[in-house]
Amino acid sequence: MKKKWWKILSAVLLVYTIVAGLLGPVPALPLLQETIRNLYFHVCMWFAMMILFTVSVVYAIKYLRSLDLRHDIYARQFAVTAMLLGVLGYATGAIWASYTWADPNKPLLNSFSTIARDPKLIGAAIALLVYSAYLILRDAISDIDKRARISAVYNIFAYAILFPAIWILPRILPSLHPGNDGNPALDVKNDISASMRVVFYPAVIGWTLLGVWIATLKIRFQLITDKKLIS
Amino acid sequence: MKRIRALLAKELLLETRQQYSFYGLLLYIGTTLFVLFMAIDQPDAAVWNGLFWVNLLFICINAVAKSFLQESRGRMLYFYTLNNATEFLLAKLLFNALLMILMSSISLLLFTFLLGDPMEQAWPFIGLVLLGGTSLSLVFSFLAAIAAKAQQNAAIMAILGFPVIIPQLVLLMRLSSATFSPLLSVSGSAVGLLIALDALIVLMAVILFPFLWKD
Numbered sequence: 068m069k070k071k072w073w074k075i076l077s078a079v080l081l082v083y084t085i086v087a088g089l090l091g092p093v094p095a096l097p098l099l100q101e102t103i104r105n106l107y108f109h110v111c112m113w114f115a116m117m118i119l120f121t122v123s124v125v126y127a128i129k130y131l132r133s134l135d136l137r138h139d140i141y142a143r144q145f146a147v148t149a150m151l152l153g154v155l156g157y158a159t160g161a162i163w164a165s166y167t168w169a170d171p172n173k174p175l176l177n178s179f180s181t182i183a184r185d186p187k188l189i190g191a192a193i194a195l196l197v198y199s200a201y202l203i204l205r206d207a208i209s210d211i212d213k214r215a216r217i218s219a220v221y222n223i224f225a226y227a228i229l230f231p232a233i234w235i236l237p238r239i240l241p242s243l244h245p246g247n248d249g250n251p252a253l254d255v256k257n258d259i260s261a262s263m264r265v266v267f268y269p270a271v272i273g274w275t276l277l278g279v280w281i282a283t284l285k286i287r288f289q290l291i292t293d294k295k296l297i298s
Numbered sequence: 299m300k301r302i303r304a305l306l307a308k309e310l311l312l313e314t315r316q317q318y319s320f321y322g323l324l325l326y327i328g329t330t331l332f333v334l335f336m337a338i339d340q341p342d343a344a345v346w347n348g349l350f351w352v353n354l355l356f357i358c359i360n361a362v363a364k365s366f367l368q369e370s371r372g373r374m375l376y377f378y379t380l381n382n383a384t385e386f387l388l389a390k391l392l393f394n395a396l397l398m399i400l401m402s403s404i405s406l407l408l409f410t411f412l413l414g415d416p417m418e419q420a421w422p423f424i425g426l427v428l429l430g431g432t433s434l435s436l437v438f439s440f441l442a443a444i445a446a447k448a449q450q451n452a453a454i455m456a457i458l459g460f461p462v463i464i465p466q467l468v469l470l471m472r473l474s475s476a477t478f479s480p481l482l483s484v485s486g487s488a489v490g491l492l493i494a495l496d497a498l499i500v501l502m503a504v505i506l507f508p509f510l511w512k513d
Contacts (some may be wrong), residue, residue, distance in 0.1 A: 131509050190466065196461035203457055208448045217447050220506045224440065225462050227502045228495070232465030234466060 075278055080273030087266045089168075094262075101273040105163045105265065112156035113191060117272040117283065119149035120194065124226045127219035138288045139215035142222060143205065143273040145197050152274065153195050155180050160188070190233035198227045211296060301381055302370070304387030305505050312368075313397075323361055327405050343416035343478040350409055351430070351471055355463070357401050357435040359456055362394050364437060366446035374511065383508040387443075391500065394435040402431030422484045423477040429471045429489070433496050437463055440503040445459045466495060 088107040126142035129135075204221055207213040290297065313320055330353060342347065369377070377386055407428050416422045423427075438459050445455045469488060475480040 187466065188453050193461045193464050196464075198327060200458045200461060204444070204454065207454060213447070216509060217444055220509055221444055221458060224444075224502050224506055225458075226461050228437070229465070229501060231498065232495065236465050236469065 073276055077273055077276035077280055080269045081277060082139060083269040084108075084266060084273050088137065091266055092262050102163055102166050103263075104158055107266055108228065109156055109159035109163055111267070111270040112152045112276045114121070114161065114271045115278050116149045116152040118193075118275050119145050119152065120198070122279075123149060124222055127222040130215060130219045131223075134212075134216075136215060136293070137290065139199065139219065140286055140293065142219065143284040144282045144289060145223070145226070145288075146201060147285065148278050150195060151197050151281070152278050154259050157191065157195075160191075184218060190236065193229060194233065197229055301385045303394070305381065305386060306341040306393055309389065309393040319364060323357070323401060326360055327353075327401065327408060329495045330403065331405070331408045335501075338413075339411075340414045344370060344475065346409070346413060346416050347475050347478070349413070350406075351467060351474075353405060354402055354427075354431065355410075355434060355460075355467065358398055358431070358438050359452055361397055361401055361457070362435055362438040362442050363445070363452035363455055364442075365390055365394055366442045367452075369446070374507055377510065383511055385505050386511070387503060391436055391439050391503065394439045395432045397433035398431040399428055402427050405453055412507040416478050419477045423474055424486070426474045426477070426489075430466075430474075430491060432472075433475050433492060433499070434463065434465050434495055436503070437466075438498045440507070441500070443507065443510055466492065491498060 084107050088104050093101070093103050123142045123145035126138045126145065130142060132136035201218060201222055205214055205218045208217060334349060334353075340343070403424075406424065438455060441459045441462075442452075444458065445452065448454065452500050469492060473484050473488055473492075476484050
């Protein structure tokens with residue numbers, strides 16, 4: 068009962084995000100206009116995705132140190148939840164791009180090939196592919212302890228190779244995405260106006276907490292299913 | 299160091315004793331290129347570049363896959379009693395890197411011979427090919443170890459490896475396309491980044507391999 072507060076906080080923050088995000092003041096920028104409100108959804112979901120993937124890796128490391136199957140269940144469920152947020156971030160990003168980057172004189176699908184090549188989108192796509200491969204690897208191994216160990220090793224290896232590349236690559240390659248010559252997503256302090264930061268930070272926390280909430284539900288379900296294995 | 303050398307010598311000896319795999323690889327490169335040669339003649343530089351790196355990727359999977367898959371359970375147990383994990387892994391990585399350097403040079407030769415030569419600056423491109431071949435072999439060697447432990451074939455290696463290798467491959471392709479023009483130069487910091495990533499891969503492999511090979 069006493070652990071309830073952060074779930075309430077998550078709900079409150081997300082309600083605030085939606086209300087203040089849709090009604091609050093935003094700077095009127097050319098091209099972006101009102102679509103800038105998508106920042107609270109698209110960017111924050113991908114922030115939450117990165118945080119949850121990191122949590123998953125931390126549990127993979129904890130598993131290798133302790134060989135406690137509970138940590139393996141944690142690692143897996145956090146990865147799955149992060150993938151869900153990643154797909155949602157993709158969907159919101161696609162809607163945003165269709166209003167800003169797409170060539171209005173051509174059918175929408177014609178612009179897809181140029182947009183999807185953007186180095187910052189590659190990063191998110193690769194993260195999703197890596198964790199899909201992680202799930203396939205898990206299903207390929209039938210022995211439970213071996214599955215936990217090998218998938219933890221892959222989880223750590225892929226994360227360690229991938230994330231530096233995601234953070235560095237966009238700085239080298241040209242991109243349409245905001246935040247060139249610096250941060251791979253965007254520079255929160257300089258690129259976002261003060262009135263938007265008031266909503267932005269709570270939104271990141273809200274989406275992350277929602278992700279954690281979903282993950283803990285899945286973890287608790289899995290712990291009950293595998294009760295005999297863990298003990 | 300001595301034991302790494304001994305393990306490396308054992309790999310080389312195995313390679314010369316079982317030459318079918320080496321010649322098999324050569325034939326793989328040859329036939330792939332012949333198919334490409336039949337399919338398109340003289341592609342332009344961008345297509346040539348793309349084909350070359352994708353080809354190198356598939357060669358790498360075939361070259362590296364057997365390195366861990368060939369070791370039977372009993373033999374792994376034998377190695378386990380003789381060496382520690384780091385030495386065993388480093389010997390494998392080193393051998394695969396050498397093999398891949400050889401194979402990428404051969405495929406570069408055949409590419410220029412059959413599909414034309416778009417290189418304006420040959421030496422930087424050759425350097426990138428050798429570096430790229432090494433990077434590919436390092437990543438896929440470790441994934442081969444994972445695939446072997448999961449008792450899976452080379453297909454799972456491709457699934458696990460392709461997403462991980464994309465950033466490096468994109469970087470290599472962009473850098474090498476600069477060598478097709480006489481005016482552009484290859485950025486030194488990007489090459490440094492590639493080398494740093496290779497070092498990171500070796501480091502991660504050394505840290506994680508002990509968890510893999512204990513059964």
